[in-house]
Amino acid sequence: MVDLAAFAxxxxxxxxxxxxxxxxxxxAAILYVGYGAVEEVFGQRVVERLRGE
Amino acid sequence: xxxxxxxxxxxxxxxxxxxxxxxxxxxxxxxxSFLVTPALLVMGYPTRVAVxxxxxxxxxxxxxxxxxxxxxxxxxxxxxxxxxxxTTAGIEAGKEIVLHLEALGLAGSIISVTYVVLLGGIxxxxxxxxxxxxxxxxxxxxxxxxxxxxxxxIPEIAKKIQSYRIPPMISLRGGVxxxxxxxxxxxxxxxxLSGFLGVGGGFIRMPALFYLIGVPVPIAVGxxxxxxxxxxxxxxxxxxxxxxxxxxxxxxxxxxxxxxxxVGSAATSxxxxxxxxxxxxxxxxxxxxxxxxxxxxNVYGIGALNTVSLVLILGSALLVSGAVVYSSITAxxxxxxxxxxx
Numbered sequence: 142m143v144d145l146a147a148f149a150x151x152x153x154x155x156x157x158x159x160x161x162x163x164x165x166x167x168x169a170a171i172l173y174v175g176y177g178a179v180e181e182v183f184g185q186r187v188v189e190r191l192r193g194e
Numbered sequence: 195x196x197x198x199x200x201x202x203x204x205x206x207x208x209x210x211x212x213x214x215x216x217x218x219x220x221x222x223x224x225x226x227s228f229l230v231t232p233a234l235l236v237m238g239y240p241t242r243v244a245v246x247x248x249x250x251x252x253x254x255x256x257x258x259x260x261x262x263x264x265x266x267x268x269x270x271x272x273x274x275x276x277x278x279x280x281t282t283a284g285i286e287a288g289k290e291i292v293l294h295l296e297a298l299g300l301a302g303s304i305i306s307v308t309y310v311v312l313l314g315g316i317x318x319x320x321x322x323x324x325x326x327x328x329x330x331x332x333x334x335x336x337x338x339x340x341x342x343x344x345x346x347x348i349p350e351i352a353k354k355i356q357s358y359r360i361p362p363m364i365s366l367r368g369g370v371x372x373x374x375x376x377x378x379x380x381x382x383x384x385x386x387l388s389g390f391l392g393v394g395g396g397f398i399r400m401p402a403l404f405y406l407i408g409v410p411v412p413i414a415v416g417x418x419x420x421x422x423x424x425x426x427x428x429x430x431x432x433x434x435x436x437x438x439x440x441x442x443x444x445x446x447x448x449x450x451x452x453x454x455x456x457v458g459s460a461a462t463s464x465x466x467x468x469x470x471x472x473x474x475x476x477x478x479x480x481x482x483x484x485x486x487x488x489x490x491x492n493v494y495g496i497g498a499l500n501t502v503s504l505v506l507i508l509g510s511a512l513l514v515s516g517a518v519v520y521s522s523i524t525a526x527x528x529x530x531x532x533x534x535x536x
Binding site for chain 1: 250251253254255257258261262427430431434435439441444445448449452453456522523526527529530
């Protein structure tokens, strides 16, 4: 006999796990875009400072 | 003051540690679980949480580093997909060997010795190659990803592997052409070691892509990271099913590593690889020594050796990431001086 309760709880666990990994992916995407914007604005200036210009 | 249930000092510590790991990850395409998991274990987190959170962190960092390498044209998707296929089969085979050894009661000791020998062996080989000038001793420019690779820059072993023209032949970035079966063979072998040792495998795969298949270093790093997105994503999902992923650890680590990965990835187009290869080799040697010390501590029940092991790992990581940043700044200054009118 199929244990529907166990099956359902596994499904819920999978959704929770997927949401957790989704949260990590979302943070990675936000950080990529956010730090990308910071690099766009300040990157050249920082490189010039490091070059001693 | 608490953020995500952690004290401010812990959050700052995690962000700083993430920054350090991110630089290494962005530059070498490795170093995530190798550094984070032992650190979390020594900090007292349960093994499940240390491994699961380490994998989730590696997944997030590899996404960011892959996107950055993609922007610089340093990801070979065709090679990446083939490597994923071969590696997955290899991991399964490696896992079977571990289960067999476990049944014989030999798994722990054989895996530890193999790990130390392999990490130390690759570390010694890379250091030796860097010190003597190496195969392709003039070094491979990190910014050469768009160009066809110079025959002199291809390691001898890779030339041998490329000489087996068993169809179908696959054209890779950098003008390299390799038999599909050779790529799958290398991928299977690296996966086998990865599954056997229970590690992400960046420290095996990245040198394998360069030394065995012969793709330029920047593409080896970018493609390795692309593969880690999938292995890290799947691994962290499986651990998350058992409650092994703690966002309070992953989120601050990722905040630091996202910045570090940008610095490390950007440094790949500035620093000459040969300048840094010796540090990479020394970091692997430091890692091998750290694992050996930890194992001795476990066998003889000396808890302090666990801390010595962590200090060795963190010390070598700090040394190498510092060397990457220092070499980048020096290269920028030299470039500026050589281009300025006399």
